[in-house]
Amino acid sequence: xxxxxxxxxxxxxxxxxxxxxxxxxxxxxxxxxxxxxxxxxxxxxxxxxxxxxxxxxxxxxxxxxxxxxxxxxxxxxxxxxxxxxxxxxxxxxxxxxxxxxxxxxxxxxxxxxxxxxxxxxxxxxxxxxxxxxxxxxxxxxxxxxxxxxxxxxxxxxxxxxxxxxxxxxxxxxxxxxxxxxxxxxxxxxxxxxxxxxxxxxxxxxxxxxxxxxxxxxxxxxxxxxxxxxxxxxxxxxxxxxxxxxxxxxxxxxxxxxxxxxxxxxxxxxxxxxxxxxxxxxxxxxxxxxxxxxxxxxxxxxxxxxxxxxxxxxxxxxxxxxxxxxxxxxxxxxxxxxxxxxxxxxxxxxxxxxxxxxxxxxxxxxxxxxxxxxxxxxxxxxxxxxxxxxxxxxxxxxxxxxxxxxxxxxxxxxxxxxxxxxxxxxxxxxxxxxxxxxxxxxxxxxxxxxxxxxxxxxxxxxxxxxxxxxxxxxxxxxxxxxxxxxxxxxxxxxxxxxxxxxxxxxxxxxxxxxxxxxxxxxxxxxxxxxxxxxxxxxxxxxxxxxxxxxxxxxxxxxxxxxxxx
Numbered sequence: 001x002x003x004x005x006x007x008x009x010x011x012x013x014x015x016x017x018x019x020x021x022x023x024x025x026x027x028x029x030x031x032x033x034x035x036x037x038x039x040x041x042x043x044x045x046x047x048x049x050x051x052x053x054x055x056x057x058x059x060x061x062x063x064x065x066x067x068x069x070x071x072x073x074x075x076x077x078x079x080x081x082x083x084x085x086x087x088x089x090x091x092x093x094x095x096x097x098x099x100x101x102x103x104x105x106x107x108x109x110x111x112x113x114x115x116x117x118x119x120x121x122x123x124x125x126x127x128x129x130x131x132x133x134x135x136x137x138x139x140x141x142x143x144x145x146x147x148x149x150x151x152x153x154x155x156x157x158x159x160x161x162x163x164x165x166x167x168x169x170x171x172x173x174x175x176x177x178x179x180x181x182x183x184x185x186x187x188x189x190x191x192x193x194x195x196x197x198x199x200x201x202x203x204x205x206x207x208x209x210x211x212x213x214x215x216x217x218x219x220x221x222x223x224x225x226x227x228x229x230x231x232x233x234x235x236x237x238x239x240x241x242x243x244x245x246x247x248x249x250x251x252x253x254x255x256x257x258x259x260x261x262x263x264x265x266x267x268x269x270x271x272x273x274x275x276x277x278x279x280x281x282x283x284x285x286x287x288x289x290x291x292x293x294x295x296x297x298x299x300x301x302x303x304x305x306x307x308x309x310x311x312x313x314x315x316x317x318x319x320x321x322x323x324x325x326x327x328x329x330x331x332x333x334x335x336x337x338x339x340x341x342x343x344x345x346x347x348x349x350x351x352x353x354x355x356x357x358x359x360x361x362x363x364x365x366x367x368x369x370x371x372x373x374x375x376x377x378x379x380x381x382x383x384x385x386x387x388x389x390x391x392x393x394x395x396x397x398x399x400x401x402x403x404x405x406x407x408x409x410x411x412x413x414x415x416x417x418x419x420x421x422x423x424x425x426x427x428x429x430x431x432x433x434x435x436x437x438x439x440x441x442x443x444x445x446x447x448x449x450x451x452x453x454x455x456x457x458x459x460x461x462x463x464x465x466x467x468x469x470x471x472x473x474x475x476x477x478x479x480x481x482x483x484x485x486x487x488x489x490x491x492x493x494x495x496x497x498x499x500x501x502x503x504x505x506x507x508x509x510x511x512x513x514x515x516x517x518x519x520x521x522x523x524x525x526x527x528x529x530x531x532x533x534x535x536x537x538x539x540x541x542x543x544x545x546x547x548x549x550x551x552x553x554x555x556x557x558x559x560x561x562x563x564x
Contacts, residue, residue, distance in 0.1 A: 023324030027526040028313040035309045043305035050297050070277055073270045080263035083256045088141040090253035095136055097246050099129075121221040128214045131155040135207050138200065144173045147200040155210050162206050169199045321530045323523055329550050332530045333537045338520065338549035339372040341399065343556075361398050361429050361558050362405050364458055369399075372520075372551065373406040377496065383518050383548065384491045387499040389506045389540075390522030391532065397425030398558045399522050399551055400500035408461040412495040415452070417487065418468035419501035419513055426500055427467040428560040430455055437469025438513065442479055448486060464494070480511055488515035503536050509543045519545045524553040 029035075134150040150156070151166045172195050179189045323329045326337045344366050363369065376383040388400040397418070404416040418426035419438060427434040432453055436446035453465050490497060499514060503521070506514055519540055523533050537547055 023328060024314060024317045024321060027322050027324050028310060028317045030526040031313050031317075035313050038312050039305045039309035042308045043301050046304050046308075047297065047301040050301060071270050071273055073267060076263050076266040076270070080260060080267065083260035083263060084141060084143060086256035087253055087260060088137060088143075088146065090249045090256065091140045092133075092137060093249045094246060094253075095133060097249070117221055121218065124214050124218045124221070127153075127155040128211065128218060131207060131211055131214070135204065135211070138204055138207075142197065142200055144169060144196055144200075147196075147203050150207055151203045153207075155214065156203075156207060159206060159210070162203060165199050165203050165206075169196065169203075172196055172199065323525050323528050323530060323533065323552065325525070326552065328530070329523065329533065329552055332534045333521070333547070333550055335521075335537060335547045336549040337552055338375050339368040340525075340552045340554055341366070341368050342554045358458070359401075359429060359431050361401065361560065362457065363402055364405055364409060366402065369402040369406040370409075373403055373410065373496075376403075376548070377407070377410070377412070384495070385488070385497040385499070385516035386518045386520055386548065387501055387506055387514050387516065387545075388520050388522060388551075389501055389503045391503055391528070391536070392522065392524055392553075392557070393420065393423045393425050393502065394558045394560050395522050395524060395553045396500050396502070397423075397429045397560060399520075399553070400498050401426060401429045404463055404465075404496075404498045405457045405461075407496045407498070408457045408463045411461075413462075413464075413493070415464045415466065415490060415494045415497045417466040417497065417499045417513075419499055419505060421468040421470060424468055424470065425560055426465060429558075430465060432465060432467060434467045435469055437467035438483070439469030441469075441483055444479075448483075480513055484513045484515045487513060503540070506545065507536075507539050507543055517544055517546045519547050520549060520551055521547060522551045522553060524557075 130153050134146075134153045138146040138150045147169060148166060151162045151169075156162045172192050176189060176192045176196070179186060179192075323332075326340060329337055344363060358364075376386055386403075388396055388403065390396045390399075400416060400418075404414045407414040416426060416430075417438065418424070421437070421439045424434045426432075427437075432455060436451050438451065440446035441448055441451050448466075451466055451469070453467065455463050455465055457463050487497070497515075501514060505512060506519060521533070521537060521540070533550075540547055
């Protein structure tokens with residue numbers, strides 16, 4: 001039996017905790033404005049952290065230490081360039097020797113052309129010869145100097161397109177120069193080299209077209225050479241020229257080609273090593289900072305910001321709990337909740353001009369205010385004078401004004417009194433003139449009958465209002481006591497009297513105009529702390545006030561206008 005009782009108590013305790021947590025969560029979610037501010041600030045901070053904070057720096061350093069340095073290729077590049085220059089020089093020498101051999105074997109012809117045509121033929125021949133030599137060098141050594149020499153030959157000197165290509169070649173070669181020997185594996189250096197070869201091909205194509213043109217112009221001038229007359233058989237022919245020795249040039253060219261090939265193999269090996277180093281570096285960077293898509297980063301930052309924002313407001317709510325529901329308010333205050341004021345849609349406001357001109361905070365169709373009035377006006381427990389109090393002045397003024405309006409709609413002569421001259425809240429809610437009001441009576445600037453203002457609720461329901469007036473309420477105890485007694489005597493004239501005053505004023509044991517002990521306390525859900533509600537009810541009871549119950553406000557704070 002004892003074990004079952006303990007289990008029941010434990011289950012009830014857990015249920016209480018769950019209910020308390022659910023109430024705190026609901027109250028935290030009602031503070032959407034504060035949550036939005038916290039979420040916005042934390043979202044920006046988290047997003048900046050995800051983007052800017054470096055991650056896994058130690059791991060990157062450890063991986064980079066095993067990669068090793070890049071090999072130096074400067075010596076191999078120099079050897080390759082020297083071998084290339086030697087090959088070009090040997091090729092040029094062989095070309096010159098072959099041209100000399102061909103010129104020595106040409107038979108003697110008799111030139112029958114006119115001096116002008118011979119000059120043109122010689123000019124074309126010189127252009128064609130220099131062009132052929134330059135094309136041969138460019139073909140055997142496809143390097144920027146060979147392409148530049150080909151483009152600067154007399155045959156192509158006047159070609160505007162070739163001039164443009166030469167300028168482009170100079171610019172590209174200038175961009176390649178900073179890379180030096182270390183640029184062979186660089187993608188930019190490879191792209192610039194490809195561009196050099198492309199420009200070289202364009203220059204060679206232009207040279208080929210120019211050579212064809214020169215040959216076509218030179219062909220008619222060489223069409224009919226006349227051979228020299230045959231010599232007498234008795235005449236001795238001159239000695240044949242001695243053969244030219246090209247073996248040294250061929251040997252030198254072969255040795256340069258071997259060096260050039262060895263240099264290319266060395267550069268290929270260095271490129272392979274650099275490629276492995278680049279791959280290892282890329283893997284290290286990916287391990288160090290795993291990149292996430294922007295959408296994923298934004299989603300993660302938003303989720304973390306929402307969780308952080310709710311957590312901050314929930315912790316604030318847990319540290320200072322506020323009223324969550326009717327049951328919690330009744331348990332804390334030890335009094336009944338007489339009404340819960342929720343937002344209502346007044347659909348008839350546009351049908352009559354009287355409703356259009358009525359104060360916007362007066363809700364004559366709300367069942368909450370009508371139920372509150374009927375509770376106070378019950379036959380067996382009639383309350384002729386009641387004070388509506390609380391720490392939130394707009395809520396107190398709105399509840400007191402609507403309670404008086406509900407009494408007026410029940411055809412009861414009603415007086416509404418505002419005892420808070422610091423805010424003039426009742427006059428602002430009903431859009432009335434505040435002076436002279438209660439302050440004028442205390443300062444003897446007006447009588448009670450002159451200070452009471454009559455207004456109309458709806459079309460034909462009168463309501464008498466005693467505004468608070470302006471200025472500071474004097475602390476004269478005799479005068480305040482006289483006004484309290486006079487208000488209490490008004491019970492014979494009015495069926496129902498409602499006073500609106502802040503809790504700090506109602507808690508005063510003396511120097512107050514509150515004529516009766518009956519009090520209704522106003523509080524706001526998710527805004528009024530439980531400790532403050534408990535302390536207010538306890539303090540009111542301590543000075544002899546009778547707390548009839550609690551009115552809970554479950555809506556935004558009412559916006560009271562300015563009094564006239």
